[in-house]
Amino acid sequence: MGISSIHDIVQNDAMLxxxxxxxxxxxxxxxxxxxxxxxxxxxKEADDLQNAAETSExxxxxxxxxxxxxxxxxxxxxxxxxxxxxxxxxKALEAYKELMNMxx
Numbered sequence: 001m002g003i004s005s006i007h008d009i010v011q012n013d014a015m016l017x018x019x020x021x022x023x024x025x026x027x028x029x030x031x032x033x034x035x036x037x038x039x040x041x042x043x044k045e046a047d048d049l050q051n052a053a054e055t056s057e058x059x060x061x062x063x064x065x066x067x068x069x070x071x072x073x074x075x076x077x078x079x080x081x082x083x084x085x086x087x088x089x090x091k092a093l094e095a096y097k098e099l100m101n102m103x104x
Contacts, residue, residue: 042088046081053078 056074059065 039088039092042085046078046085049074049078049081 053074056065056071060068060071065071
């Protein structure tokens with residue numbers, strides 16, 4: 001094996017490393033994008049359920065709806081969704097703080 005062959009091998013390894021690093025970066029960005037989109041949709045869903053509960057309350061108060069069951073269900077859905085969203089947010093912040101406190 002000559003010097004030029006070793007140089008070619010090193011160069012090929014560097015190219016493979018760069019390709020793999022780019023792929024990992026792309027996968028990481030994709031994973032973060034998925035996580036962010038999921039969080040955004042969770043907040044939107046919680047907001048939609050809160051708005052639906054408020055609409056049900058207004059309809060009940062104005063006499064357009066007479067079912068207390070439907071009102072209670074809408075309120076409970078909104079409450080559970082809000083509790084879940086707050087819980088997930090708190091855990092994410094806790095994990096972020098823990099990562100920031102790590103020493104490398």
